[in-house]
Amino acid sequence: MQSIPRSEFYAGVKATLPLIVGAIPFGIIFGTLAETSGLSAWGAMAMSVFVYAGSSQFIALGLLAAGAALPIIILTTFVVNLRHLLYAANLVPKTGHLPLRWRVMMAFGLTDETFAAVSNRFLRESSHSTAHWFYLGSFLAMYGNWILCTFIGIVLGGLFPDMTDWGLDFAMSVTFIGMVVPYLTNRPMWGAVLVAGAMAVATAFMPHKLGLIVAALCGIAVGLSLSLRQSQRTKTLQEAE
Structure with a gap:
């Protein structure tokens, strides 16, 4: 990795670290809820790896526990994630010059936290030629954190079945406030x-x-x-x- 892409990559990681702090309890709670909702440990890990959408994963767990049909689960999570269309519309003018492989990766990695970090990067600097490396750093930092926290939650869920009553979900509200205030x-x-x-x-x-x-x-x-x-x-x- 050359010097400029490397610096952009690590800048993306650094910008996302404060947002990761708020996402940690969220990921752990998802892991603790998985098995009690009827999803196996492997199923929970696969969902975090291949779906990678916090709010939709929680909604899917609730519907799964209620015995909802698969089409209903898919449709509901699709509607919840429609907000990502707004994020994507904002990023299209700044990423249209990138190859398809980059745009596919960015579409998969688009989350509230990464969008907030990358939007701030676009506001601060007018050059977009290497901003995709910043995006990659933010995405991988958040993605790795989500998968790790899901695993930790699965393990802790077996040790402390009442973890969902600890009120850890307040951290996510604080994180969203922190994402908005700088703007x-x-x-x-x-x-x-x-x-x-x-x-x-x-x-x-x-x-x-x-x-x-x-x-x-x-x-x-x-x-x-x-x-x-x-x-x-x-x-x-x-x-x-």
Whole structure:
């Protein structure tokens, strides 16, 4: 690995480490729940290796425990992960120049944490030519952590059956807050976050977590509107001068 790709790779790992801290309890809890939900230890590990989608894996466990049919499980997890379309749409203009093998890897490795880390990288630096190495570092760090924590959870689940009552899941909420706060630097960002948060609460009753999609779209619409209005105001002031 050459010097620039290597530095980008390790920068991606470093940027993701604080987010990994919040994901550790989440992965461990998944491992502890697996066997009690009817999924074998090997099945839990395979899900973390090949599916690699935290919230969808938890939902799949709940549906599996309830005896839901396989098509229902697949459809529900698909709907929950629709938010990744928003992430992908943001990244497409910055990754379109990459070979297919890179874009396939990036599609598989796209998570909330990696998207947050990579988006911050794009905001800080205008050059995108080596940013895919940053993405790779972030992805592998989070991916390795998720698989390891799933294994730890499976082991600890046999030793401490009541681990799910310890309240470890609070760390994930803190992680998401930490991912959002650095971006709250202007009015459009604040507007998007506040509207999305309010809509997420107001639409919590919707099935299959569809409220998250509605909240995201509303937040995007408000943020974009405020951004366009801000740009128009700046343009008007420049023309007046």
